[in-house]
Amino acid sequence: MGEWSAPALPAGWTTSGQPPFVARHEEVAALESAWADAVGGAGRALFVSGEPGSGKSRLVSEVCSRLRADGAAVLVGSCIQELGAPFEPFDEPLRALMPAFGTAATDGSDSESVELLERVLDRSVQDAADKSVGQERVFSAVVDVLRAATAERPMVLVLDDLHWAGPAAIRLLSRVVEETVADRLLLVGTLRNAPPDRSDALADALASLSRLSGVLRIELAPFTTDEITDYVAICAGISRDTARESADVLEELTSGNPFLLRAMWRRVVEAERRGGRRVIELPDSVGDLVRSRIATLEPAHRPVLELAAVLGQEVDLVEMIGVSAASVDVTLAAMDAAVRARLIDPPRLAGDHYRFPHAIARQAVIDTIPSTELLRTHARIAQVLESDFPAAPRRIQRLAFHYAAARALGFGDRAVTYLIRAAELAEDRYAYEDAARLFEQAAGISPDSDEQAELLLRAAAAWDLAADTARARAVYERVSDTSDPRLRLRAAMGYEDASWRPGLLGHRALELLSAGLASIPPDEHDPLYVQALGALARATAFTGAVDEAERIGNEALDLARATGDPLVLASVLRSTVTMTVRPRGVIERQERATEMLALTRPMHSEWIGAATLNVFANSYLLGDRAGLDQSERDLQEMSRQWGGHWPYWVVCIRFGRALIGGRLEEAAIACRQLQQAESVFREDSNSSANALQTYMLRRESGRIEPVRRLITGEESPTELWPPGLLALYTELGLEGPTRRMLDWQLAHIAPNASDSAEWAARLVFMTEAALWLGDAAAAERLHPLLSEYAGLNLMSGLFVAPFGPADCYLGEVESLIGTGAPLERFERALDLAERTDAPLHVARTLAATAAHLGRVDPGSREAAGYAERARAIAEPAGMVRVLRALEVGSEASALDGGGLTARECEVIALIAEGRSNRDIATRLVISEHTAANHVRNILMKIGAENRTQAAMYARERGLA
Known part of the structure; x- marks a missing residue:
């Protein structure tokens, strides 16, 4: 890519209305130091955590605004509390970068990555994802694009509210941090680390990333009384001495929380000026504060504010007017009144949105809404969005969220419809973990048992694509209780498929498959029946009964060929080539694996990997170097495109080939x-x-x-x-x-x-x-x-x-x-x-x-x-074990009935002379430890209890 320009900073960062920035000197220094390292080519990731309202976003916006003023490129993405888009918060920064590539991405890998991300990020593309690649390739594409951008100019990538990120985005976060350690990138993330917003998945990811030297954590502490004093002095335009009295009260009221401080300082200062501290009632919480401000609104204006809170953190006025039950004039007046009451911030620039000053302020408004009214509000938003706003941002996800929230009012079917569409959108964008959770959520709402089972099967398949085979098996097991026998059989097949790759024993899969097959007619023309037989064969093999497994597998293979369906044949071949590595039948298994490769390549399926892995294994058994080389290259490509468990097998093969190649240092790296x-x-x-x-x-x-x-x-x-x-x-x-x-x-x-x-x-x-x-x-x-x-x-x-x-x-x-x-x-x-x-x-x-x-x-x-x-x-390769064998082998010759080697005969002769182990070692130019081993072996072989008996044995046999 060529020169590129960063987009403008978020409006809330650069316009008036921001609270004054005080304290946080160490945190600012840490961020600026991390940026200096990143500019020098040492990538850094800095995560700012704290309780709601602790000033995380304010700190980041302040520092990044300064960096931007000094010429830094700053890209910003954020997560929302509701159902977000796939790979949020990376989506918006990537969209901002993509135009900079254009046709200038001449490098083959970069060009391929840009093309893939354009498909993933394009909201208008609704067709299924290209199944020739998997999630890993998308992750690689993101890294490629970021690295290409930072090669042109250093970048700050801000990811706000990561505690609301989906599991796919969290995995992507780990990948980006790990692979940009040598790039000019400063990644700054903010998160809440305490319940109820704490994300265990994010916490696990950050714990793993903490091993990297370039990853830093900052925990924001509450403001001290001195820092509150500075804040009040600036806001009120008074001296620090005067502000100190108010600061003492504010510290007690807010416990140093910057958001609460912003909300309450004015009333405290005004009370101090009036000398009325003892009579004024100050709020004890954000909820009390919000309720007190809502009370100042006219009754007709309150529902409008509540509607705004349910619509989201940011509020599009056009949507507000469209959804509001009030007239346009009343709606506009209500928004103005909410701004005056400091319940919501107005648009800063043309085209900007209204915005709640903080997520906790928005939640405090929602908490005031009666539960039944909240249901009706969700329903109204969903219905109007569905009918009147076909181009609304994140429309599918928002409809899924609002209809799901309103399902008690009879909107369960609409909730299921849009949850499925949201899941499919996530699936098509390779966010498989997000898709799996949405399919499960839809299944939990659907009243139809067969539909529930179908959705759970789709969820399990998505978990499998996300390489979480344990979660996939757990979901497949849930379907095993459904009433439809064909659904049960499909679940059993899925369970077996999610069992063999991690090498689990096949007993439970065999049990499920046997029950499933017994519940449907044994129709040799039924593709499901034939594929299930293939799965049964592999499950049987993984219980140890390989002969019986091969009998079943051969039957399934004959039936699969008779169907004439290449997909059925490929499925059965996949099962039968992965059943065993025993020597008998290795040539036949190699032929089947090769046949499977020819079938699956046009399908662009991950099944290519299963066939290739077995081609590699069989090539080693047979000593086919060409097969080893080709299948290793193919597996490397599978790993690049699909990720999941394939990188494990690539490293496993790298280890083994380095070991047998005598490249022991390389093998040691792979082993780690x-x-x-x-x-x-x-x-x-x-x-x-x-x-x-x-x-x-x-x-x-x-x-x-x-x-x-x-x-x-x-x-x-x-x-x-x-x-x-x-x-x-x-x-x-x-x-x-x-x-x-x-x-x-x-x-x-x-x-x-x-x-x-x-x-x-x-x-x-x-x-x-x-x-x-x-x-x-x-x-x-x-x-x-x-x-x-x-x-x-x-x-x-x-x-x-x-x-x-x-x-x-x-x-x-x-x-x-x-x-x-x-x-x-x-x-x-x-x-x-x-x-x-x-x-x-x-x-x-x-x-x-x-x-x-x-x-x-x-x-x-x-x-x-x-x-x-x-x-x-x-010797050059450091094959110590071979060299030791040569040492022993040069001495080996069984000379007597005791089975002593030539070297042991030399040792026993020296024992007969009364030599110590040290003397023996010196005489024979071996280590004292080796001499002791020889002595111990001699005593064991000739049945002697001590060296004296060994000496007698040597003299009796003419060895001394």
Whole structure:
């Protein structure tokens, strides 16, 4: 964009009538300092909070008016107490910016962002949103536009009354603050932080943002007596000494609240001048003050003021005249009288509106209206707006609000109609959270049970689009009690769909789907029935019964193809490709995922992501580098366009590919990001995925040792995750605990254990334990389980823990138990690792090959060559675990019945010489800790209780 000019400041900021600005010196300094930082390219966000009437807006208007006078660009947006527009308060500042782009936005990303925001913000556009993008892309567009604008000139973005912002706007606020930390933007927000206006959603967002160094909070305190004295002296034009007496009274009456001070100072000063302090009755609250002023109005004028209060904080005189039951002359006279009574502020400029001096003053007027009269007023406003004002601002939202308020008078149907239209408008503008709440509100008003259910289904779908799958499931459950069986089945399908993505078990979804399917005829030509079968298949898989799930899924897929409907087919494919990651059927699942991609791309559906994610997972299993690269790019685009849970999967993939690529620092950054990214699943994020990812990273980089102090070796497998315990015990070299946990796990392998998404991790950790222990019996038992993965990479979850070629583990097992063809296994593993573009897997396979050759022939030159190749990969990348394996592998050779390695034979010989652990470490050029581990392993293997018995063993066997 080129040079642009900021719009004029709000009229109330710049015209006469503003109260004097006193005190707040520290707050002003903080705002000015934040602006200086922003001008220098360090974005700042400053949030001013306080009770109603504490002077938040006055402080901001004063400072921003000064900044504007010094050349700053100031954009202002605000929220209203009633039903607001989607993404309010960002909408008006963005509308002010858009004309500045025009055709000058030549950058591709900026141009795309401007075009998208024009569609989102254009009030005249009523068609559905472009479903090729999601809310995340809209958020990115807002950030793009703001950053482009601040690149031309620094900006102050004021967002007033954030406590009334909708949930979508609050999420956008977080995104803007987080992504403009290096831009010339000062964002200033005001909010009330106490009930009843406190927003918990906003409070949570600000608590999260407070971790950023550029985010500041200011809590406005009440005025002190000295500050009240200054205020009165300026307003009344009297000396501070004279004003002091009035200030004492005003401090007692107002508790230092600036709005109350503005409302009451005149009466107190006049009373002091008359010497009548003891006889004048002063109001104790804003309500009393407003009632006292209303009492000065003529009876015919009071309903006009009440109507104005119900119309809104700002009052359009044209609307007032149109809605008012009084004549034009009476209405105009009433407004003049209200201005004289200081109940409402007059227009400052031509085209401006009447405005209540503060929201609490307006609310005080509303509080004086009898409840039945308030209902009638809402009804009259809604009817006149509907019939006579087709172009009124926020017309749909206002009609929804007023008809909903008047529904007791028989306007419930109109309320539902306009709440639905408001929800659809929010949905079309990507404000999915706002849409969901409006659909739920409409459902709560509708007397028709089927309509209620339909609206709740739409609400749940909106929550799902907002990535709040827990809220979506809760709403779907509410529909499960409806009388219409097809609605119940749709709810069950929605519940299942909102369950599998966060990885929840499928038992409840299976229960709902089974009941729903039983309630409708099993019509093979019914699209709903066919799609529900597909959902049932996935729910069944997520209970662990994958064989039964595949049978149901195949049936559903055959029926879907027979319908000839690509949408039905895509739906069933989506369910069946996401059921399992087990090795059997991986090629078929890859073909289905590819077919689904071809079907969904023309639909511009988020379903593309589900297919792409599974293409990626299957590509890793198969070692298809091209598939990995393409699907990763596609998922990155999904994340950019849709947001939601897709950024989590993108980071998950980034972590895994960095790990297997040996880029451990990059993997560490991604691992930290995943801790935050898991929160996209909200209360569903109770998985141990990040814990497993952290372990995978730590063990490869040699950073497991700090965990030792937290491990006793006595942990219970029924209280903690057994595979995780076994992995830690093995990695820490705790032989006894490792053997105990391995035996426990081998005894608790369930019949269908391989159907679980975490089975690969269980299998690998058991295999690694058996190999480290030299437990041939356990390794022999695990061999057929590993054989199911022959020719594939092992992976736990969807790329949560990539373990590499199964043939490498099979080769190690066969080397230990003396069967099969280990070298052929290693060759196949090496080929797969190289095809996968996984240097970590390559290095580990080379090290395993070297260890096997060294076991067969301790002096093998071929073993040394493999070890050298592995070391050349591992050392530059810091693959500590591989390097340790090479150290052990170079020594490995079982020389006697005790199963001692070559290195352990050297150690026991030194024990026989009476050497200490320190001496052994020095002689063998290893750490003292490693020497102690060797000694402990030797004692365990030969059944010796002490070093003396070990020395005797060595001499008896000719090892010393």
